[in-house]
Amino acid sequence: xxxxxxxxxxxxxxxxxxxxxxxxxxxxxxxxxxxxxxxxxxxxxxxxxxxxxxxxxxxxxxxxxxxxxxxxxxxxxxxxxxxxxxxxxxxxxxxxxxxxxxxxxxx
Amino acid sequence: xxxxxxxxxxxxxxxxxxxxxxxxxxxxxxxxxxxxxxxxxxxxxxxxxxxxxxxxxxxxxxxxxxxxxxxxxxxxxxxxxxxxxxxxxxxxxxxxxxxxxxxxxxxxxxxxxxxxxxxxxxx
Numbered sequence: 001x002x003x004x005x006x007x008x009x010x011x012x013x014x015x016x017x018x019x020x021x022x023x024x025x026x027x028x029x030x031x032x033x034x035x036x037x038x039x040x041x042x043x044x045x046x047x048x049x050x051x052x053x054x055x056x057x058x059x060x061x062x063x064x065x066x067x068x069x070x071x072x073x074x075x076x077x078x079x080x081x082x083x084x085x086x087x088x089x090x091x092x093x094x095x096x097x098x099x100x101x102x103x104x105x106x107x
Numbered sequence: 108x109x110x111x112x113x114x115x116x117x118x119x120x121x122x123x124x125x126x127x128x129x130x131x132x133x134x135x136x137x138x139x140x141x142x143x144x145x146x147x148x149x150x151x152x153x154x155x156x157x158x159x160x161x162x163x164x165x166x167x168x169x170x171x172x173x174x175x176x177x178x179x180x181x182x183x184x185x186x187x188x189x190x191x192x193x194x195x196x197x198x199x200x201x202x203x204x205x206x207x208x209x210x211x212x213x214x215x216x217x218x219x220x221x222x223x224x225x226x227x228x229x230x
Contacts, residue, residue, distance in 0.1 A: 042222075043223055
């Protein structure tokens with residue numbers, strides 16, 4: 001299986017901050033990576049697919065980049081509704097695998 | 108608007124079979140080249156992909172489940188199903204159904220999710 005790791009595991013930030021989360025795959029996955037946001041008690045919501053494509057309806061403050069094994073998700077100016085847990089997911093190899101998550105909470 | 112809805116949360120006894128239904132509304136399960144997936148999340152933990160099924164009945168499962176999982180589909184009811192046998196406490200999780208929608212390059216991602224169904228395995 002392709003192992004996904006994320007860093008940091010948690011980050012405390014303030015409204016307006018720029019936040020970057022990284023995701024690393026144990027082997028190259030091209031750009032077949034997606035990012036999800038999950039709030040407590042809710043299903044995940046896709047933000048980014050194909051490493052850098054913004055899903056329809058997602059605010060442009062979210063952006064993704066990377067290829068191969070190293071990826072990042074950036075929130076350019078953190079908003080109150082962005083406090084959540086973020087997961088990366090690879091789709092290059094079966095089984096699809098997710099990262100362990102990064103929790104973004106209020107400083 | 109496409110909606111997915113898992114069957115109700117519940118309790119399953121150890122060694123028994125967990126069965127869940129995902130009901131689709133707003134579109135036909137047979138439309139498009141989508142796969143229909145199950146994903147689970149143990150309390151406080153990360154997401155785990157269980158497997159997918161296509162409207163043709165073709166399926167693929169996570170090897171970590173060691174042959175315990177079966178997915179089926181009923182196009183007439185616009186539903187698909189998860190069966191997980193020989194459950195243990197480690198199978199306690201919120202189970203989500205989700206649609207996988209590859210983009211133009213083929214990169215797969217899950218664009219529609221159900222709200223989730225909590226299944227607790229306990230005697």
